[in-house]
Amino acid sequence: MDDILNGVLAAAGAETKGEAEAQGPLTAMIAERDQLKDQLLRALADTENMRRRSEREAANVRKYGHTPFARDLVGAIDNLARVVESAPENLDQVDETVKSLITGIQLSWTELQSVIEKHGIKRVEPLGEKFDYNLHQAMFEVPTNDQPSGMVLEVVQHGYVLHDRLLRPAMVGVSKTGDAAGTTGHDQTKTDE
The missing domain is CATH 1.10.287 (Helix Hairpins)
Incomplete structure (x- = not known):
């Protein structure tokens, strides 16, 4: 009876071992397939990103x-x-x-x-606008109490932009209120007394 039981167990073990050997190559092939699929998807994504970047760069070359x-x-x-x-x-x-x-x-x-x-070349017309360091270059300050501080009161040289990029900043005189404008007048009053 032990011989029969050992024979049945041996046969069952052989079948399990055979299934494992048969599943081993299948599992390896599935893993390889998944890896190749992942590589393909990454390559396609890289190609699409490169195409988009090339289109953006070509558009920038045309524009600028x-x-x-x-x-x-x-x-x-x-x-x-x-x-x-x-x-x-x-x-x-x-x-x-x-x-x-x-x-x-x-x-x-x-x-x-x-x-x-x-x-796409446009002249920057800053007179009367608030000073913007992205578009203007302050050459001097103009003391005044008539305008708020930081307003463009004089244009020495106009600036230019190409679409949205600065070609040359406008060189301007900017208003300055408060102590600078008031101090000069206040000091003269004291001197006159």
């Missing part, structure tokens, strides 16, 4: 690629603006040749403004 040229151009734009501003308003009193020249310069100025705006 001409920044060095635009920086060089703003000086010439300022010079042409000064010429247009210094031209006489009443052209009836000038020679016909000079009149044609002034008209041509004004037309060129209008067209240039249209072209630079089309390409």
Whole structure:
């Protein structure tokens, strides 16, 4: 009877061992499949992220690629603006040749403004605005009691932006109230007494 029992147990053990050996390669293949699937998903995610980053970089190159040229151009734009501003308003009193020249310069100025705006270059017009260190460069302070402190009262040189990036800050004079403006007047009063 013991022999029969040992034989049955041996047979059962052999079947269990055979199942374990059969499941071993299957388990290994499932683990390998899961690992390869994970690697594939990561590679696809990396590829998608790279595609998006490339699209963003290409858009930035299209949008801001001409920044060095635009920086060089703003000086010439300022010079042409000064010429247009210094031209006489009443052209009836000038020679016909000079009149044609002034008209041509004004037309060129209008067209240039249209072209630079089309390409995203805008003039910073800070007069009367609150001082913003992102767009303005304070050159001096103007003592006053008429305006709150930190307001742009004078523009020495206009600034320019390309879309939302600064090309050149506007150089400005900023208001200063309180002790600076009041002290000067107060000291004079004491001196006069």
